[in-house]
Amino acid sequence: MLQDKGLSENExxxxxxxxxxxxxxxxxxxxxxxxxxxxxxxxxxxxPGPGPDVxxxxxxxxxxxxxxxxxxxxxKKFHEAGTEMIITKAxxxxxxxxxxxxxxxxxxxxxxxxxxxxxxxxxxxxxxxxKWMVAGKAEPAMPGRLYVHPDSPATGAHWMRQxxxxxxxxxxxxxxxxxxxxxLNSMHKYQPRLHIVKADENNAFGSKNTAFCTHVFPExxxxxxxxxxxxxxxxxxIENNPFAKGFRGSDDSDLRVARLQSKEYPVISKSIMRQRxxxxxxxxxxxxxxxxxxxxxxxxYQYENGAHMQFTAAEPQDLGLxxxxxxxxxxxxxxxxxxxxxxxxxxxxxKRSYLExxxxxxxxxxxxxxxxxxxxxxxxxxxxxxxxxxxxMYSGSAPEIAGVSAVDDLPPPPLSCNMWTSVxxxxxxxxxxMETVPYQPFPTHFTATTMMPRLPxxxxxxxxxxxxxxxxxxxxxxxxxxxxxxxxxSFPRERGLPPGCERKPPSPHLNAANEFLYSQSxxxxxESSLQYHSGMGTVENWTDG
DNA sequence: TCGACTTACACTTTTGAATAGT
DNA sequence: AACTATTCAAAAGTGTAAGTCG
Numbered sequence: 001m002l003q004d005k006g007l008s009e010n011e012x013x014x015x016x017x018x019x020x021x022x023x024x025x026x027x028x029x030x031x032x033x034x035x036x037x038x039x040x041x042x043x044x045x046x047x048p049g050p051g052p053d054v055x056x057x058x059x060x061x062x063x064x065x066x067x068x069x070x071x072x073x074x075x076k077k078f079h080e081a082g083t084e085m086i087i088t089k090a091x092x093x094x095x096x097x098x099x100x101x102x103x104x105x106x107x108x109x110x111x112x113x114x115x116x117x118x119x120x121x122x123x124x125x126x127x128x129x130x131k132w133m134v135a136g137k138a139e140p141a142m143p144g145r146l147y148v149h150p151d152s153p154a155t156g157a158h159w160m161r162q163x164x165x166x167x168x169x170x171x172x173x174x175x176x177x178x179x180x181x182x183x184l185n186s187m188h189k190y191q192p193r194l195h196i197v198k199a200d201e202n203n204a205f206g207s208k209n210t211a212f213c214t215h216v217f218p219e220x221x222x223x224x225x226x227x228x229x230x231x232x233x234x235x236x237x238i239e240n241n242p243f244a245k246g247f248r249g250s251d252d253s254d255l256r257v258a259r260l261q262s263k264e265y266p267v268i269s270k271s272i273m274r275q276r277x278x279x280x281x282x283x284x285x286x287x288x289x290x291x292x293x294x295x296x297x298x299x300x301y302q303y304e305n306g307a308h309m310q311f312t313a314a315e316p317q318d319l320g321l322x323x324x325x326x327x328x329x330x331x332x333x334x335x336x337x338x339x340x341x342x343x344x345x346x347x348x349x350x351k352r353s354y355l356e357x358x359x360x361x362x363x364x365x366x367x368x369x370x371x372x373x374x375x376x377x378x379x380x381x382x383x384x385x386x387x388x389x390x391x392x393m394y395s396g397s398a399p400e401i402a403g404v405s406a407v408d409d410l411p412p413p414p415l416s417c418n419m420w421t422s423v424x425x426x427x428x429x430x431x432x433x434m435e436t437v438p439y440q441p442f443p444t445h446f447t448a449t450t451m452m453p454r455l456p457x458x459x460x461x462x463x464x465x466x467x468x469x470x471x472x473x474x475x476x477x478x479x480x481x482x483x484x485x486x487x488x489x490s491f492p493r494e495r496g497l498p499p500g501c502e503r504k505p506p507s508p509h510l511n512a513a514n515e516f517l518y519s520q521s522x523x524x525x526x527e528s529s530l531q532y533h534s535g536m537g538t539v540e541n542w543t544d545g
Numbered sequence: 546t547c548g549a550c551t552t553a554c555a556c557t558t559t560t561g562a563a564t565a566g567t
Numbered sequence: 568a569a570c571t572a573t574t575c576a577a578a579a580g581t582g583t584a585a586g587t588c589g
Binding site: 547548549550551552553554555556557558559560561562563564565566567 | 569570571572573574575576577578579580581582583584585586587588589
Binding site for chain 3: 086092093095228234237241242244245246247
């Protein structure tokens with residue numbers, strides 16, 4: 001089932017936790033009150049299993065959910081070369097795009113699928129001698145945002161029917177991005193994570209009944225860049241991304257370059273010339289760098305509200321870009337499947353060392369960078385719970401949105417706690433009883449203060465101060481629907497307008513599938529650690545109320 | 546001077562409305 | 568009238584290269 005199109009299952013086997021919060025409520029919630037029109041488990045090709053709903057509910061709890069990364073081989077290719085993702089002010093899609101095949105859901109239970117991208121470590125990198133090297137300490141983490149799949153919430157049958165694509169997810173380096181794109185720092189290493197949350201009786205999450213699991217595919221880690229550093233990555237993108245077909249170096253590649261340069265005859269492109277020059281100057285070097293994850297036995301993070309978070313980190317573990325130090329887990333090594341003509345590999349000369357620069361954004365609006373992701377990876381034992389939360393998301397009215405976003409010269413919107421607080425450092429390291437974070441409105445996009453599950457390393461419990469972890473939640477549907485709902489005079493097409501001001505903000509007209517996002521908050525906390533077996537390259541954690 | 550970043554560009558695929566055919 | 572298939576233009580997604588910025 002997961003073998004089509006390079007899909008490979010990457011899962012974790014684990015057991016359900018003992019009695020926890022919301023005892024008596026099943027991970028598989030009762031029939032949702034807001035059924036998606038036209039969706040039914042039986043009609044949508046739900047996986048074979050007990051016919052009766054009751055039986056299905058018993059057999060298919062959230063811990064049985066399995067997720068396979070689509071085009072895993074392609075991801076591996078990139079991973080081996082050291083995946084880079086372009087980030088732009090206007091937002092750039094990821095390629096390869098994040099697509100998964102989900103199985104094991106209860107066909108009739110509603111789930112919310114979302115992605116967040118967390119720092120893989122607390123380093124900043126530079127590309128030197130054709131490999132990535134640590135160039136200093138990471139800048140403060142950007143506001144943590146979630147990308148909620150536009151279909152959310154939907155039934156298990158819906159999710160399992162076909163690939164779940166997050167291809168519309170966009171990355172930006174604009175700290176003041178009003179469109180809900182995921183904000184990242186350039187030259188930093190990140191790890192996307194998929195969270196599957198069981199919608200509660202109200203098609204929301206955050207109630208006692210909420211259960212969730214997290215899936216991490218290490219091969220999807222990447223370094224964010226504003227322009228590609230490693231020519232191998234450039235070539236992989238060009239080779240595999242249909243939109244970049246125009247740059248493919250077929251027989252007439254240089255002819256195209258000639259066209260671009262208004263020449264009537266073929267010329268050697270700069271890139272190829274550069275490759276040839278540099279390649280002749282540099283000898284191949286093993287992809288080994290002195291990078292190591294930070295060793296932080298115990299880290300304390302001071303938040304803007306004065307709250308502390310405590311992280312007890314185990315030994316670091318690298319995420320496995322091959323230009324980084326080897327990973328501890330051999331399963332995370334991948335072999336090159338297809339080598340390109342070495343002549344096309346550009347080996348850039350060593351760039352000047354990075355001089356650590358202070359963040360241009362007011363630090364008080366950001367938390368310090370979270371513990372390295374690799375630390376989480378090392379000891380994935382984890383169990384989260386969800387505590388009831390107040391509504392914390394906001395939906396601005398259309399006029400408000402138009403008013404804010406359509407004016408080019410408007411000063412940046414005031415930073416709100418809700419939107420601009422940073423990614424919470426890896427709270428899963430110890431933890432935590434999340435308290436409600438007061439909802440604060442922000443007119444230009446939809447956010448939520450949330451607490452995402454982290455990947456802890458040890459079992460520990462401590463009280464969690466309120467407001468220590470905020471995530472802005474962005475539902476892509478709000479953006480994609482803009483187009484579907486027709487043009488808006490206030491928001492002309494993106495091109496030709498100043499970046500950051502030209503695009504339509506998320507539509508305020510949200511359908512039922514998203515309403516929960518504006519009335520519910522998402523709080524995932526861990527009460528006790530749970531040992532489970534980690535499958536290849538995947539870390540999962542879950543909770544079942 | 547250098548590296549990171551922004552922007553415009555040409556090219557491509559995707560999307561959706563309009564139209565034609567059944 | 569309803570549905571499906573086709574066409575086509577607009578929208579959106581690419582990497583590149585030149586320019587800007589600190």
